Amino acid sequence: xxxxxxxxVMEHFRNPKNVGRIEDADAKSVEGSxxxxxxxxxxxxxxxxxxxxxxIKFESYGCASNIATGSxxxxxxxxxxxxxxxxxxxxxxxxALGGLPPIKTHCSVLAVDGLRAAIENYEERHGxxxxxxxxxxxxxxxxxxxxxxxxxxxxxxxxxVVKGVEVSDGVVKITIDxxxxxxxxxxxxxxxxxxxxPLWDVKTVDVEFVG
Amino acid sequence: xxxxxxxxxxxxxRLDERVLEAMRPYLFETYAVATSQFGYSPGIEAKDAxxxxxxxxxxxxxxxxxxxxxxxxxxxxxxLAVKGVSMALGEKKGRHIVTTRVEDFPVLYSARxxxxxxxxxxxxxxxxxxxxxxxxxxxxxxxxTILVSVQSANQEIGTLQDVAEIGNICRNKGVLFHTDxxxxxxxxxxxxxxxxxxxxxxxxxxxxxxxxxxxxxxRQGTPLGKWMDGGFQEFNLRPxxxxxxxxxxxxxxxxxxxxxxxxxxxxxxDRLVDRLLQVPNSQLNGHPTWRLPHNANxxxxxxxxxxxxxxxxxxxxxxxxGSACFSRSLEASHVILAIGGNHxxxxxxxxxxFGRFNKDEDVDALVQAITDVIARLREISPLGKGE
Numbered sequence: 001x002x003x004x005x006x007x008x009v010m011e012h013f014r015n016p017k018n019v020g021r022i023e024d025a026d027a028k029s030v031e032g033s034x035x036x037x038x039x040x041x042x043x044x045x046x047x048x049x050x051x052x053x054x055x056i057k058f059e060s061y062g063c064a065s066n067i068a069t070g071s072x073x074x075x076x077x078x079x080x081x082x083x084x085x086x087x088x089x090x091x092x093x094x095x096a097l098g099g100l101p102p103i104k105t106h107c108s109v110l111a112v113d114g115l116r117a118a119i120e121n122y123e124e125r126h127g128x129x130x131x132x133x134x135x136x137x138x139x140x141x142x143x144x145x146x147x148x149x150x151x152x153x154x155x156x157x158x159x160x161v162v163k164g165v166e167v168s169d170g171v172v173k174i175t176i177d178x179x180x181x182x183x184x185x186x187x188x189x190x191x192x193x194x195x196x197x198p199l200w201d202v203k204t205v206d207v208e209f210v211g
Numbered sequence: 212x213x214x215x216x217x218x219x220x221x222x223x224x225r226l227d228e229r230v231l232e233a234m235r236p237y238l239f240e241t242y243a244v245a246t247s248q249f250g251y252s253p254g255i256e257a258k259d260a261x262x263x264x265x266x267x268x269x270x271x272x273x274x275x276x277x278x279x280x281x282x283x284x285x286x287x288x289x290x291l292a293v294k295g296v297s298m299a300l301g302e303k304k305g306r307h308i309v310t311t312r313v314e315d316f317p318v319l320y321s322a323r324x325x326x327x328x329x330x331x332x333x334x335x336x337x338x339x340x341x342x343x344x345x346x347x348x349x350x351x352x353x354x355x356t357i358l359v360s361v362q363s364a365n366q367e368i369g370t371l372q373d374v375a376e377i378g379n380i381c382r383n384k385g386v387l388f389h390t391d392x393x394x395x396x397x398x399x400x401x402x403x404x405x406x407x408x409x410x411x412x413x414x415x416x417x418x419x420x421x422x423x424x425x426x427x428x429x430r431q432g433t434p435l436g437k438w439m440d441g442g443f444q445e446f447n448l449r450p451x452x453x454x455x456x457x458x459x460x461x462x463x464x465x466x467x468x469x470x471x472x473x474x475x476x477x478x479x480x481d482r483l484v485d486r487l488l489q490v491p492n493s494q495l496n497g498h499p500t501w502r503l504p505h506n507a508n509x510x511x512x513x514x515x516x517x518x519x520x521x522x523x524x525x526x527x528x529x530x531x532x533g534s535a536c537f538s539r540s541l542e543a544s545h546v547i548l549a550i551g552g553n554h555x556x557x558x559x560x561x562x563x564x565f566g567r568f569n570k571d572e573d574v575d576a577l578v579q580a581i582t583d584v585i586a587r588l589r590e591i592s593p594l595g596k597g598e
Contacts, residue, residue, distance in 0.1 A: 013521065019591045030593060038515065038536065041593035059593035061558075063517035063536035067591070107536060186542060187535075 005064060006098035012068035017075050020057045027122035031114040038062030038107050040070055040114040046122055051082045058114065065104040069111035072096050082119050088112070090146075106148040106191060113146065135199045137165045140172055143195040150184045156192075163210060170203035172196050180209040216573050217529045220417065220566030221366060221394060221506060226460075227419040227567065233463035234421065237456040244452050257455050264455075264462035271465050272411065272428060273402040280427045280445045281458050285393040285414040288427040289317035289360075291438060291449065292389040292410040296358045297325050298436025300387075305355030307331045311343055312549040315366045317412075318391050319545075322360070331355070339551045340498040341370030345380060352384045359388045363411075364395035367533055367546040367562055368497030369506030371399065378407035387433060393417065393425075394503060397468045398476075409433045415457065419567055420464030424457030467567075476565040477504035479574050483563060484509070486578045490585055492595065496547060496560055505565040508533075510547075510556045513595035514588040519561055522584040528577055533560040 005013070022028075022043035032039035038061060045055035056078050058070040073093050077085040090112045094100050100108050123129050141157060149159045156162050156176070163175040174192060178185060193205045217225065237260060245261050246254030266276040282288040297308070310322050312334045322332045333351045335343045343361060352359065359381050364371050374390050381388035389410035392401060396413040403411070410433060414425035429435055429448070441450025484507050487493060492512040511519070516532025523530055533544030534557060543557035552560075563577070589595060 010521075013518075014525070016591060021593075039593055059591055061513060061592045061594050062515050063534070064521050066515075066536075067518060104536075 004101040004104075005068075006100075008096075008098040009065065009068040009100065012071040012097065013064040016060075016067050016071035018057050018071065018078070019059065021059055022055060022057050027118050027125060029114055029117035029121050031110050031117055032061075038066045038110055040066065040111050042070075042074070042114040042118040044118050044122055046082065048126075053077055053080055053082065053085055056115075058111070060111070062110070063104070063107050065100050066107040066111055068097055069093050069100075069108040070114070073111050073115050077115055082122060086116060086119050088115065103150050106150060109146055109148060132200060135167055135172070135201050137167055139199070140165050140167060140174070140196060143199075144174070144192065147188065147191045147195055150187060156188070161211075170201055171206065172199075172202055172204070173206045173208070175208045175210050178209050178211040180211075182209065182211065185209050215527055215529060216569070216576065218563045218565065218569065218573070218577065219529045219531050220569075221503075221562065221564035222531060223416050223422065224419045224566045225568055226421060227464065227467055229467060230420055230460045230463045234456040234460040237459050241455075245455065260459050261453055261455050264458040267462040268413070268426065268465050269428070271397050272413075273404045274428055275431075277446065278403075278428055278431055280429055280448050281453060281461075282425050282427055282445075282449055283423055283454070284416070284425040285391065285412045286317040286425075287449075288412040288414070288425050289315075289389075289391055289393075290321050291427050291435070292412060293318060293321035293325070293358065293360055294438045295435035295448070296387055296389070296410070296433075297328075297330060298438060299434035300357040301330065304357050305353075306357070307333070307353055307355040308358040308360065309333045309335065309348065309351050309356060310360040311335045311337060311362065313337050313341060313365055313370075313546045314360070314362055315391060315393065318360050318362070318389075335361075337370075337549055340501070341365055341368050341496075341546070341550050342498065342501065343372060343377075345373070345376055348377065349380050349384070352381075352386055356384070356386050359386055361388075361390060362394075363390045363392040363401065364399060364503045364506075365497065365546060366394050367544055367560075368508045368550065369394070369503035370498045371395065371501045371503065373501075374401065374408060375406040381409075382407040394506075397465045398473045398504060403428065403430065410435075415461035415464050418464050418468050421457050421460040424454050424461045426461070472567060473504050476567075476569070479565050479569060479571060480505055480507050480563075483507050483574050483577065486574070487581060490582060494556075496550065496552070496556070503564075507563040508560060509563075510552070510560040511585050512555065512559055513592045514559050514585055516557075516559055516561060518588055519559070519581075519584055522587070523580060526580045526584075528580055531562040531564075533557045533562070 025043040026046045027044040030041045041059040043057045056074045060067045060070050145155045145157045147156050161177045163177045166173040189207045196205045241256045243253035243257045245258035269279040387409045391412040409430045411428035416422040496508040516534030517536040533547045535543040547557035
């Protein structure tokens with residue numbers, strides 16, 4: 001098999017599970033990354049008493065790793081409570097798929113984010129959200145852990161390229177220890193902005209490359 | 212395993228057996244390096260073979276043999292052209308070059324490398340069909356301009372530029388003109404006596420010739436620096452032992468490309484485009500007529516290119532896509548973006564390029580496969596559900 005994908009990935013790509021939409025869904029999310037262009041929609045049916053996921057479906061406008069992750073993540077989430085499902089990590093999804101090529105990580109993370117966003121959507125709709133808190137450096141760092149350094153397939157925080165984060169007056173300034181003309185700089189900039197900009201009190205995201 | 216229907220002939224092509232036959236003696240019998248007429252006989256024979264290959268390829272573009280420098284391929288040829296001119300004229304004449312946003316990587320990144328050395332580079336825009344504006348080109352040439360480099364044909368969308376007119380403009384302004392003809396030579400006729408070009412990049416492996424051999428046409432008298440150090444081969448412009456089997460194979464490959472064959476590829480291509488544009492929400496990328504005869508590039512909305520490619524691979528078809536997911540830098544095709552396309556258009560773009568070994572029935576089989584794959588992927592897409 002000359003393709004970089006495992007047999008499991010290819011199987012989920014060929015015959016994805018839980019594909020489609022739920023018309024009377026209790027919650028839904030649409031996650032998209034303009035950098036890669038991939039999009040994922042996740043639909044949930046939730047049992048109100050037990051907060052257990054009764055049914056889950058997804059749609060993908062994406063590449064093979066995106067489709068395969070959508071398929072596996074919905075398999076993993078089905079039957080779990082919202083709190084349990086929220087804890088499913090990208091690593092678990094990737095392991096269940098027999099691994100993904102490093103460069104494809106970000107398309108796959110999108111599907112995991114899609115599940116979380118759908119759960120948050122349910123919580124918002126059903127008044128389960130805790131107080132809104134102001135964005136902190138910690139929260140920014142937490143989100144940067146979901147932005148991949150495509151060179152190695154690990155996130156920006158783990159690969160130690162985040163040099164600094166400043167948060168003040170709705171302006172988030174992030175310095176990245178990579179050259180501005182780095183092969184992936186444009187991609188990283190968009191991905192970072194994508195993760196940080198939706199925070200409710202963030203007005204501007206400023207990404208600077210200083211390598 | 213299904214038999215592979217290969218439709219990625221702009222990436223590389225299958226070697227023609229007749230080319231291999233022509234090369235064989237220079238791998239096993241006359242394997243000596245080219246020597247002067249005072250050397251040993253295999254060396255003299257090798258030299259004759261090299262000269263004769265050079266003459267045949269040069270003739271195909273109306274040039275004389277001593278105007279063709281063999282290189283390892285088109286990347287090296289374009290580097291020699293762009294960097295060679297900058298070395299020869301950067302100090303003497305000026306430090307400005309003009310090229311386009313849609314060039315392939317060898318010219319694009321040679322130009323960017325010069326930028327870092329302090330050269331000024333104008334990257335011309337193209338219109339929505341991929342063509343440059345000749346007035347804009349003319350206006351961009353200044354007293355400091357030493358080179359204009361505009362491709363003959365685009366690697367992705369197949370759009371042809373008006374090489375003769377661009378050459379006339381450059382000639383009138385007294386500026387050297389390089390064209391990257393990697394994707395057009397020898398299928399699209401080029402005559403350096405009609406089109407006033409000074410430097411032309413060509414390669415063998417896109418026309419069923421061997422990999423690892425290309426060339427640069429250098430019009431007599433064109434100032435060119437030697438940017439790689441070594442021996443005195445190739446008119447002291449390209450050091451390194453000559454790739455004689457490669458050169459012989461290149462010449463044979465050029466001979467084997469005929470207008471009749473090209474017309475056959477074009478008719479398959481036209482049929483494919485007609486049929487695929489009947490798929491709802493599809494569009495042709497590139498120019499409808501100023502176009503490489505064997506290239507089709509179509510965007511399908513609401514679906515992603517790598518997924519299309521993998522599904523087609525499972526059905527035995529090899530094609531290419533401009534989707535960011537498929538590229539090594541995770542960036543969408545710079546060509547599709549330059550013609551005003553958005554990420555979405557690049558995301559679902561598929562390039563089909565025909566070659567000698569494609570058969571008429573490939574078109575029908577491909578249309579069937581594409582139609583199925585697009586329908587299937589649209590079914591699972593969150594977009595285009597008519598909301």
